[in-house]
Amino acid sequence: MRQHHVAGDKLFVDYSGKRLGIADPLTGEIRMAEIFVAVLGASNFTFADVTWSQTLPDWIGSHVRLFRHIGGVPRLLVPDNLKSAVNKASFYDPEINRSYGRMTAYYDVGVLPARPKKPKDKASVEAGVRFAQSYIIGRLRNQTFFSLEEASAAVADVMTAMNTRPMRKLGVSRADLLESLDRPALRALPPTDYEYAEWRLVRTGVDYHVEIESFYYSVPHALIREQVDARITARTIELFHRGKRVAAHQRRYGGVTRHGTLTEHMPRAHRFYAEWSPERFRRWGADIGPDTEGLIMAILSRRPHPEQGFRTCLGVLRLYKTLANSRAESVSAYALATGALNSKSVASIIAHNLDLAAPAPEGGSVDSHANVRGARYFR
Secondary structure, three states: OOOOOOOOOEEEEEEOOOOEEEEOOOOOOEEEEEEEEEEEOOOOOEEEEEEOOOOHHHHHHHHHHHHHHHOOEOOEEEEOOOOOOEEEOOOOOOEEOHHHHHHHHHHOOEEOOOOOOOHHHHHHHHHHHHHHHHHHHHHHOOOOOOOHHHHHHHHHHHHHHHHHOEOOOOOOEHHHHHHHHHHHHOEOOOOOOOOOOEEEEEEOOOOOEEEEOOEEEEOOHHHOOOEEEEEEOOOEEEEEEOOEEEEEEEOOOOOOOOEEOOHHHOOHHHHHHHOOOHHHHHHHHHHHOHHHHHHHHHHHHOOOOHHHHHHHHHHHHHHHHHOOHHHHHHHHHHHHHHOOOOHHHHHHHHHOOHHHHOOOOOOOOHHHOOOOOOHHHHO
8 A cells, every 4th residue: 555654754763684894993803783774754864873783772772863863753653573662563452662662752752563574564664774775885885894983973974975865756855855844843852862761670679679780779678578660771770669769879880889778768777777887886975974985985996896896885875874974974984994895794883883882993084994095105
């Protein structure tokens, strides 16, 4: 059936069957690159783009560059049934790839896949692909390219020559028809280009993190064991539960820290533990008095790693909750003087009133414990 194409209505997209060779400048090894071809139905204006593969990032990236090049968006896209566009081909209910669908929704363009094994549904792009193949491959057959960018620039120059060349039957070029027919009918582009995003269904672990590319990102702890949708871009990781965004992280690529954890996602107990630090314990001790601050510092300094003394400090501070600050200071001074640097010994001092029954040993003040040099050191 002869098809009548309305201006700005349909844009046919496909990959060329023939590929372009690009040489490695160091080894000379030839790697084949794909040629993406798009044809506007009314003007027959043709666009070509060179990518390494037909995978989703390259497929969607070619569309973004295509829309930017023609300066607008058509009403419908007519792709072939490749996996990057259609998950399940069907005459009645084709299943569009989710990532591809998000891109088309961003540009407000519909997708009308061609019927499987029915090339006449997209005769324009089939003819355009054949013509572009011969035009591109024929004119670049004697050139050697050493990068994708170099090949893309050469293909762009060839396509400019092809689109500005007058067609024999019409006497005008494709570029002229684009300006007079298609471009006035195209929809305006969004303010910014679409950023490619990959979607995955992931399950939250018992540590309220999800794994993406060997890195871990937190979600609210109430979602443990729940399935969430991950939207993955080059810069961000967004996580959604039942259509509602529950977390957003900067994407991680390297470094020692493989976990991205937001404090607000932690349970209260985890949040409390995560806030522990030597400085925090020192401040807690200083709130009671200088002797207690000295006791805390002595406990932390006696451990090879300060973290090993956190629980001891916590135990001591919990013992002091039932004491007045003056009594806690008395116990701390006695503990420092006697070297009682663990919570069990401090508990014994309190239980037996040792700090009250007898004066502290000679020199038993915060200034004379093992971690303070004293004046004699400098003589």
